[in-house]
Amino acid sequence: MPERITTVPLDEEFDGLLRELARRKGFDPGELAAELIQKELKKRTAPRAPRGPVVPFRR
Numbered sequence: 001m002p003e004r005i006t007t008v009p010l011d012e013e014f015d016g017l018l019r020e021l022a023r024r025k026g027f028d029p030g031e032l033a034a035e036l037i038q039k040e041l042k043k044r045t046a047p048r049a050p051r052g053p054v055v056p057f058r059r
Contacts, residue, residue: 009030022029 015029018029018033022032025032027035
């Protein structure tokens with residue numbers, strides 16, 4: 001199992017936005033970035049709903 005991300009070095013482009021959001025939520029900006037990354041990874045790796053039975057391809 002991959003190691004949990006606890007802090008992230010901040011990109012200058014998003015530094016101001018992350019700092020403002022972190023200040024409102026009471027988090028360290030690096031911790032907030034790590035939390036947002038964890039949420040996104042969890043969303044992307046969540047199992048998808050089945051799409052129904054698999055039908056063989058026919059010509």
